[in-house]
Amino acid sequence: MNEKTVRAISVEKVDVVKKVMLEKPKLRDYEVLFKVHYVSLCTIEQRVYKGKRDYGYPFLGGHENVGEIVEVGNGVVGFEKGDYAVFTFNYCNQCESCQSGRGTQCEYQKEQLPKIDFDGSIVGGAMSEYIAVPAWQLIKIDAEKDQLSSFALTEPLACCIHSIEKAAVQFGDTVLIVGFGIMGWIHLQLAKMRGAVVIVSEGDEKRRSFAQEEGADFVINPLEVGRLESRIAEITHKKGVTLIVNTVANPDIWDQLFTLLDTQGKILAYSSQDRKKPAQVDMGAAHSKEIQIIGTVNPTVHDNLKATKLIAAKKIVMERMIDSVFDYEEAKEAFDHACLPTVYRVLIQF
Ligand SMILES: [Zn+2]
Ligand SMILES: [Zn+2]
Structure with missing residues (x-):
């Protein structure tokens, strides 16, 4: 030996x-x-x-x-x-x-x-x-x-490149990021690079002020009852957002998130979820509003390569x-x- x-x-x-x-x-x-x-x-x-x-x-x-x-x-x-x-x-x-x-x-x-x-x-x-x-x-x-x-931190960045590309974020989209941990932060940076208006929903006060400093266009405290719905309605003129990025592993928020989407909106299942507690969602609304539910996990080698380029060039x-x-x-x-x-x-x- x-x-x-x-x-x-x-x-x-x-x-x-x-x-x-x-x-x-x-x-x-x-x-x-x-x-x-x-x-x-x-x-x-x-x-x-x-x-x-x-x-x-x-x-x-x-x-x-x-x-x-x-x-x-x-x-x-x-x-x-x-x-x-x-x-x-x-x-x-x-x-x-x-x-x-x-x-x-x-x-x-x-x-x-x-x-x-x-x-x-x-x-x-x-x-x-x-x-x-x-x-x-x-x-x-x-x-x-x-x-x-x-x-x-190449890999976490690559994970978010993978998800933002899957959602095909466009200039002028309204993107709601749920949760402002590291994944929320990276999604904010990438969505802004793609010309989106970004709204962050985060329960922690310190993280909310950090999201503001880091360039979120709007920051909302979802723990205030009714606040998330009313602010999204104001910001989007009652249309709802184009894309939701859910970075939070809480089965109870999915149904509410669906109601915040515009017609033909997209929702990214970014965070892993507890398989023993499946989320309830209104699939009738998914049908009639033509909502896309997009799963995303990990990055490809190519996503990792892109991440190294962004880091090397200090784009992020x-x-x-x-x-x-x-x-x-x-x-x-x-x-x-x-x-x-x-x-x-x-x-x-x-
Ligand atoms: Zn990781
Ligand atoms: Zn293989």
């Missing part, structure tokens, strides 16, 4: 994060050895840590990442030692979904070789300082070392979403901090 020299962060069980040492992965053909510089704590890691999502323990997360190529395997083209890159998550690039540009529905997500030898479940894997990544899952980035951290300043950066040594503190309400993204640096 090789010596265990790779630092990693494992969620051992609910509320327990442990620093562990793993064996350095051996490169297979068409892979690179990837050194993780920053990994971001997405909702998946937070939910596993808090026992709200079950992938089995111990758990090695980390799909929002940025790092450096330190070794290049046999057959790899286009990458060199020293290149900075992000790796995209779980595309086999061999199935019909991947090959037809629908990689969010890759048919072999579970069959892929592990990126590191870890006795537990792996989602992403960038909670380990070194991993072996197939070359087709990598995107080379054009970054100075001091800008690297913002590229750790992801630093604003980084609440704090913790050192590997303070992994437990990082998880606790990330789980506080109203904190945006927390990064860990290796």
Whole structure:
């Protein structure tokens, strides 16, 4: 057995994060050895840590990442030692979904070789300082070392690029964003780039004033009874909005959201929802008003590529979403901090 020299962060069980040492992965053909510089704590890691999502323990997360190529395997083209890159998550690039540009529905997500030898479940894997990544899952980035951290948020940006493109937002559309967490913030930036009038609905006062600062055209507190309906009616002259982006996992708001849509309006099911509590919606209204319900999950490789270009060109300043950066040594503190309400993204640096 090789010596265990790779630092990693494992969620051992609910509320327990442990620093562990793993064996350095051996490169297979068409892979690179990837050194993780920053990994971001997405909702998946937070939910596993808090026992709200079950992938089995111990758990090695980390799909929002940025790092450096330190070794290049046999057959790899286009990458060199020293290149900075992000790796995209779980595309086999061999199935019909991947090959037809629908990689969010890759048919072999579970069959892929592990990126590191870890006795537990792996989602992403960038909670380990070194991993072996197939070359087709990598995107080379054009970054100075001091800008690297913002590229750790490539994946969440790519998720929102995927959803905004699916909804085909047009100049002059009225877009209602429900919830102003990081996903609400990114949707606001992207919808504005597309020339939309953007309304944010958010219950938290601090987040509401942040939405205002960040360029929302209108900000509404949905917790005031009747306020959301009356403001949308005023803003849209009783027509309703063109698009709703729902970033909130609450089954009870769907029916109300449907009533806020214009005829031929669209509603994006962005947030994951509790499958045990299906939402009630008026499908008769969906029929007669010709409403489109659009599901969206994850990004494709192409969406990730677009995200890296937007970050590199500073079209969207992801630093604003980084609440704090913790050192590997303070992994437990990082998880606790990330789980506080109203904190945006927390990064860990290796
Ligand atoms: Zn994520
Ligand atoms: Zn595939």
